[in-house]
Amino acid sequence: MEDNSKLRKLIRESIMEELGKEQRYAINMDFYVYANSDEDAVAQAKAIASDMDKKLDNKASITGVTRRFDAMGGSPVEFNQFDEGVMKMLKRKFAGVSDEQAAYNEKHGLPDNWRGTKEGYYEKQGEGNSRPSGSNE
Numbered sequence: 001m002e003d004n005s006k007l008r009k010l011i012r013e014s015i016m017e018e019l020g021k022e023q024r025y026a027i028n029m030d031f032y033v034y035a036n037s038d039e040d041a042v043a044q045a046k047a048i049a050s051d052m053d054k055k056l057d058n059k060a061s062i063t064g065v066t067r068r069f070d071a072m073g074g075s076p077v078e079f080n081q082f083d084e085g086v087m088k089m090l091k092r093k094f095a096g097v098s099d100e101q102a103a104y105n106e107k108h109g110l111p112d113n114w115r116g117t118k119e120g121y122y123e124k125q126g127e128g129n130s131r132p133s134g135s136n137e
Contacts, residue, residue, distance in 0.1 A: 032068070038077045041065060088112045 033048075035041035045062045052060035065077040092102050095113035105111065108118040 028063075038065070038067065041067075042077065 031048075033041050033044040035044055042062070042065055045065060049060040049062050052058060066074040067077055068074040091112050095115065097105070097113055097115055101115060102112065104118075105114050110118060110121050114121055
């Protein structure tokens with residue numbers, strides 16, 4: 001039995017050496033939003049999580065939404081956990097858009113799958129193309 005406790009101590013020490021003093025934690029939050037519909041409430045919550053993730057790079061996400069009737073009761077709201085952020089990321093990857101280009105696109109209000117400059121995009125925008133493409137693509 002004593003060998004088992006020595007082994008546990010060695011394992012614990014090895015883990016602490018590997019992890020260092022700073023460790024990662026998962027935090028569950030609960031907050032209220034006021035909305036006219038379930039969809040609006042989910043959109044607000046996702047926007048808040050997205051803002052947190054952009055500011056802190058902490059992978060903030062919404063894991064549940066409940067419509068509250070009063071302080072004691074409520075009902076769960078169904079929502080798509082495979083959200084727009086994941087879809088945008090997949091769309092960019094399939095289009096071959098780099099992370100730098102994605103940041104440029106977001107900054108300038110360009111489509112997620114654009115691979116050129118804002119000037120190139122606006123040059124071709126009005127020409128009736130079904131797929132954005134410009135001289136700078």
